[in-house]
Amino acid sequence: MEHNSIHKTIVGVAASALVFGALWIHRIKSRKQISRQCQVNRDDERENYINSILYTGDQNCIDIIRMQPLSFFNLCDILTRNNFLQSTRSMNVKEQVIIFLHIIGHNVRFRVIGSRYYRSIETIHRYFRIVLRAIMKLYKLAIRLPDESTPPEIINNSRFYPYFKDCVGALDGTHIRASVPPNIQGRFRSRKGGTTQNVLAAIKFDLKFLYVLAGWEGSAHDSRILTDALTRPRGFSIPEGKYYLADAGYGIRNGIISPYRGVRYHLKEFSNHRPENAKELFNLRHSSLRTTVERVFGILKKRFRVLDAEPFWDFQTQIDIVLACTIIHNHIMGVDPNDIINEGMYEEPEPYSITSMLTQREEREEAREWASKRDEIAEAMWIDYININM
Incomplete structure (x- = not known):
């Protein structure tokens, strides 16, 4: 009897398992099929x-x-x-x-x-x-100081040649947004507000960078940054007897020729508001040639939006990114100088007048030799201009 009892128990368990299994299979079949999305490769x-x-x-x-x-x-x-x-x-x-x-x-x-x-x-x-x-x-391969030859952009333009035959480029600074610790933000605050790094650049007239110094505080004066660049080992250098064009903020000094102060600066040579003397004509053509720098800065900032946005890197990386953008810019100009991204990326500002006066201290600081050279260029330019337009 005991054997029959065990046998019945086993049969009952097996039957229950079969019934449970059948019910489970039925439930699975009755479920709505859920489609799985294919995994992305x-x-x-x-x-x-x-x-x-x-x-x-x-x-x-x-x-x-x-x-x-x-x-x-x-x-x-x-x-x-x-x-x-x-x-x-x-x-x-x-x-x-x-x-x-x-x-x-x-x-x-x-x-x-x-x-x-x-x-x-x-x-x-x-x-x-x-x-x-x-x-x-790539910096040393892509960004190089110029030789002593006169740039073709000057030679091939009668407005600039032979007057600027010793000019090898243009010089200027630009402000790039910077993120720095609160304890030094005061030094990096520029005149226009916000924290920036002041970047000095020398530019060829073919829109390439010749030299770049990044990392200076936004409050630093342009002339101070230039002095630092000129005194650095293997830094910025100017060939003997040659010069760069720069704005009035740099003053006139050895190898740097700025416009006349206290003289109308932006005019139109072929309009009703023509230059009236040698200094005005010099300032006009100086401006026309030097705007190459502003154009390059405009192209650079529009090509690389990272330069016009709030940085999220440490400050040394911010400096390196500025330099990297100038390197890549030079690479593009070397491989594809007619790159269509340059078209329409810079709009020249409307003409205006600058009549800021020169202080006594600034007058004393001007290098007499280069001020005399500027006068010679202006007079030769004016004589030719009068002869042509008489």
Whole structure:
């Protein structure tokens, strides 16, 4: 009897299991089928996006990375050939450079870029630093002081030649927004408000940078920054007998010729408000030639939006980014001087008059030799101007 009892128990348990199983299968079948989304192949999506930037037209490439494909591939080649940048197991050179250019071109946060390229924030941050260091190594190759020859932009223009035959470039400063600790913000506050770094640059008339010094406080005077540049080891130097054009803030000194103070500065040579004397004519043509600097700064800031936005890096990185942007600018101008991004990126200001007076102290500081040279240029220019327009 005991054996029959055990047998019945086993049969009962098995029957219950079968019934439970049947009920479970029925419930599963009666459920609505839930469709699963296909998983994104990140590698394929990333590659497709990069290809869409580089191979769907120059304008699309310019819109995203601020240069044409020709300049981009040439930049990658230079970085690789000089062993400044190499592909890794996780990211090739092409992607590294595209991500860097995308960030500085549009001031995009690492989080947003990471999402777009299917990369982690840590990966984006790491490769941004790697590419920045690589670009900085190009400084000596891309930014060079001029030789002693007269620039073709002067030789080929009768308004400037032979008067400015010894001029090798133009000099000016610009303010770039800066983020610094509260305890030193006062030193970085510029006259227009906000914290900035004051960047000194020498420019060729073909729109290339010849020298760049970044990192000075926004409150620093232009002439003080220039003095620092001239006294640095392997810093800024001016060939013997040559000079740069600069605005009135730099004064006239050895190798620097500024406009006459207390004289109308912006006029129109061919209008009803023509220059009335040698100094006005000199200031007019000095301004026409020197606006190259303002044009380059305008192009630079519109090409790289990172320069016109609140920085989110440490200050040394902010300095390096400014230099990197000037290096890339020179690279583009060297590979593709007719880059369409330069068209319409800078609008020359409307003519106006400047009549700021020269103080006694500033008069004493003017270098007599170069003031005399300026007078000679102005007089020769005025004599020719009168003869032509008589």
